[in-house]
Structures are given as structure tokens and as C-alpha cells.
Amino acid sequence: MPSDPTGTVALAFSGGLDTTVCVPLLQEEYGYDDVIGVTVDVGQPAAEFDEAGETAEALGLDHYVVDAKAEFADLCLQSVKANGSYQGYPLGTALARPVIANAILEVAEEQGCAALAHGCTGKGNDQLRFEAVWRGSDLDVIAPVRELGLTREWESEYAAEKGLPVEGGDGGRWSIDTNLWSRSVEGSELEDPGHVPGEEIYDWTQPPGSVDSETVEITFEAGEVVAVDGEEMDPVALVEHLNERAGAHGVGRSDIMEDRMLGLKVRENYEHPAATVLLNAHEALEALVLTQEERAFKAQVDQRWAQKGYEGLVDAPLTNALEAFVEQTQTKVTGTVTVKLDGGQARPVGRDSEYAVYSESAASFDEEAVTDDIEQADATGVAKYHGFQSRLANRVADSVAAKVAATDGGSDGDTEE
Numbered sequence: 001m002p003s004d005p006t007g008t009v010a011l012a013f014s015g016g017l018d019t020t021v022c023v024p025l026l027q028e029e030y031g032y033d034d035v036i037g038v039t040v041d042v043g044q045p046a047a048e049f050d051e052a053g054e055t056a057e058a059l060g061l062d063h064y065v066v067d068a069k070a071e072f073a074d075l076c077l078q079s080v081k082a083n084g085s086y087q088g089y090p091l092g093t094a095l096a097r098p099v100i101a102n103a104i105l106e107v108a109e110e111q112g113c114a115a116l117a118h119g120c121t122g123k124g125n126d127q128l129r130f131e132a133v134w135r136g137s138d139l140d141v142i143a144p145v146r147e148l149g150l151t152r153e154w155e156s157e158y159a160a161e162k163g164l165p166v167e168g169g170d171g172g173r174w175s176i177d178t179n180l181w182s183r184s185v186e187g188s189e190l191e192d193p194g195h196v197p198g199e200e201i202y203d204w205t206q207p208p209g210s211v212d213s214e215t216v217e218i219t220f221e222a223g224e225v226v227a228v229d230g231e232e233m234d235p236v237a238l239v240e241h242l243n244e245r246a247g248a249h250g251v252g253r254s255d256i257m258e259d260r261m262l263g264l265k266v267r268e269n270y271e272h273p274a275a276t277v278l279l280n281a282h283e284a285l286e287a288l289v290l291t292q293e294e295r296a297f298k299a300q301v302d303q304r305w306a307q308k309g310y311e312g313l314v315d316a317p318l319t320n321a322l323e324a325f326v327e328q329t330q331t332k333v334t335g336t337v338t339v340k341l342d343g344g345q346a347r348p349v350g351r352d353s354e355y356a357v358y359s360e361s362a363a364s365f366d367e368e369a370v371t372d373d374i375e376q377a378d379a380t381g382v383a384k385y386h387g388f389q390s391r392l393a394n395r396v397a398d399s400v401a402a403k404v405a406a407t408d409g410g411s412d413g414d415t416e417e
């Protein structure tokens with residue numbers, strides 16, 4: 001707890017139960033004079049802003065709303081360059097947190113606040129992502145739910161006792177986090193990894209097969225997504241468009257066991273139609289324009305980038321260094337990929353780039369190769385050498401084994417003596 005808890009504290013405010021109970025607690029338990037609530041727009045549904053606004057008003061809370069959609073969309077498209085996916089999750093919540101944390105910090109500094117607070121529990125990832133940003137400032141950081149060991153039950157009772165405006169108490173059956181890039185559903189019966197969820201958990205995606213399949217053309221320039229079906233779009237509009245369009249085909253559902261930073265496994269269900277289309281298209285284009293060894297090495301870089309993204313450490317020196325490598329590779333990732341949206345899948349079915357590391361004549365079965373004057377017969381020497389070391393190693397091992405067997409036979413004779 002901060003040594004001198006006076007002044008104003010800026011609270012990351014959603015209007016849900018956790019952040020609502022934090023408002024009186026920050027004054028009564030922590031002794032702050034005043035609380036301001038900050039809600040950052042990273043593409044949540046309008047209803048969430050209504051809820052936050054109404055709850056803030058009912059609480060008499062000074063409420064700030066910051067639009068960070070454009071900045072967040074840029075980060076999402078940056079993640080596509082690194083094929084950003086952690087255990088099959090395209091990082092929507094994870095990438096949003098540093099954006100939200102920075103926006104709140106900015107408001108807090110403008111308003112001369114003494115401290116920052118969030119309503120995260122001590123079990124999840126978000127506390128770490130928020131604090132990674134906030135602890136770089138001079139402001140105190142407070143996590144009432146974690147520090148006071150609060151449970152949902154306690155919060156509900158406290159809210160009722162205090163007459164706090166919490167609709168329905170726990171905000172519904174599941175814990176849902178939605179932004180431009182992904183929608184996550186967890187909790188309740190979904191906590192049983194064996195439970196097979198029904199259609200009711202989905203909101204962005206239709207049951208696969210509900211509409212006729214179609215193709216969509218994604219254009220990249222230096223790894224950056226710039227157009228859909230030849231039409232240039234700004235990142236926010238582009239992601240919203242693809243979420244709707246691919247969502248109709250049931251694209252981008254995932255049901256995974258996710259390893260949280262603290263080591264806890266959690267069963268997560270996600271919807272991310274736009275992310276799936278863009279990630280699949282981007283990988284297909286990289287497969288055309290990058291060399292074999294660039295692809296192999298980049299897969300490792302990508303995985304490490306996704307890990308940093310998951311940790312909310314998008315500004316770590318390692319992340320920046322990985323991005324320098326990614327950027328270098330993306331200079332050639334320019335071209336168009338045709339993706340088929342069909343039965344829950346977003347399948348690349350065509351790709352085209354002036355940087356294609358591809359010679360049709362060299363790969364063709366129909367003509368004698370011409371690239372670099374290489375002919376079929378040139379492969380004979382390569383074919384003779386291929387696997388040479390393995391053959392040699394196996395032969396040596398066999399002959400050593402045969403010698404050992406022969407000596408063992410002799411010593412058997414000795415013992416019989």
C-alpha cells in the first residue's frame with residue numbers, strides 16, 4: 001500500500017462488478033480523496049460503453065473515455081507481420097492491455113493523479129500487463145481486488161450493502177472480453193475442459209455452412225494489410241469489415257487450453273474472424289516470397305514475438321529487436337492472396353507477388369530447367385551425397401555392435417569354464 005494515499009486515483013473502469021466496487025474501496029480502504037474512472041475504447045461493443053457511462057453516472061464518478069481504436073488496430077496489423085499467435089490465440093486481449101494502460105496513464109498524468117488502479121484479480125494475465133506499463137511511471141499502483149483478496153461473492157454482497165449500481169450482479173454467465181481483434185469467453189461451465197460448448201457462446205461467428213462460400217482478396221504492402229478486394233481501407237474499418245464478412249462463414253473460432261503467465265492453465269474460447277483471414281493470407285504470401293531458411297528462422301522469431309505480445313511487453317528491448325528482423329523480412333511481403341471463406345475455414349487458394357522466389361520453369365515437370373543453367377542431371381552428384389553421413393554413421397554403429405557381440409560370445413565361453 002502506498003505510504004501517503006492522498007489525492008486522486010485513476011481507475012481502469014469498465015462498469016463491471018470488479019471495477020465498480022473498487023470506487024468506494026479506493027476511498028474507504030485506501031484513503032484516497034477522489035477517484036476518476038477511465039474507459040479506453042479498443043473496439044468493445046457499444047453496450048459496454050453505455051454500461052460504463054451509466055454506472056459511472058450512478059456512482060457520481062468523474063468518467064473519461066479515450067478512443068484508442070486506431071492505435072490498437074495498428075498494433076494488431078503489426079502483429080500480423082509476425083504471424084502473431086500464442087497457442088492458437090491471436091492475442092486480442094493481450095495486445096489491447098498496453099494500449100489501455102498507456103491511455104489511462106496519460107489521463108492520470110494530465111489530471112495530476114497520485115495513483116493508478118485496476119480491478120484485476122491475482123490469478124490472471126491482465127494485472128501483469130497493466131502493471132508492466134504503470135510501474136514505469138512515478139505513480140503508485142493499486143490492485144484492490146488482488147490486495148484485499150476479494151471474491152465475486154463478497155463483491156456482490158458489498159455492492160448490495162452499499163447500494164452500488166451493478167446490474168444483474170455478476171454481469172452474466174461468462175466472463176467475456178471483446179475488442180477489435182478478438183472476443184474471448186471463459187468461466188462457468190466452460191471451465192470444464194471436457195464440456196462441449198453450444199452455439200450460444202458465439203456472437204461474432206455463425207455456425208459454419210450458414211452462408212454460401214466466397215473468396216476475398218487481401219493485398220499486402222511490405223507486410224502491411226492495405227486493401228480488401230482491391231479497395232483500400234483504414235485498419236479499423238478493414239478489421240471490422242473482415243470480422244463481419246468472415247464471421248458469417250464461422251471463420252475464426254478456437255477452443256484451446258491456454259497456459260497463462262503464472263503457469264495456470266485456462267480453457268479459452270475465442271472468436272477472431274478477421275485475424276484468422278489476415279494471418280492465413282499473410283503466411284501464404286510469406287511462403288511465396290521468403291527463402292526456405294528465412295521462413296524457418298522467422299517461425300522462431302514469430303513464436304518469441306507472440307510470447308512477448310502475450311506478456312504485454314510490446315516495448316521490451318527483445319520485442320523491438322525481433323521486430324527489426326521481422327521488418328527486414330517484410331520488405332518483400334507485397335502482393336495479393338485470395339482466401340476462400342468456406343465452412344468455418346479461411347483457406348488461401350491463390351497468391352501473387354512480384355517478389356515470388358519461384359521459377360515456374362525450374363519447378364515444372366514439363367520442360368528442361370533453365371534457371372542458372374541447371375539441368376536434371378546436375379542433381380546426380382547431390383543425390384549420391386545426400387544422406388552420406390547418416391549411412392556412414394549407421395555402418396560404423398553396426399560394425400561396432402558386431403564386434404561387441406563377438407567379444408560377448410567369447411566371455412560367455414570364459415564363464416562356462
Ligand code: ARG
Pocket residue numbers: 091092093094125126175176177184185186258268
Ligand atoms: N486469456 C486471454 C488473455 O489472457 C484472454 C482473457 C480474456 N478475459 C476474459 N475475461 N475473458 O489474453
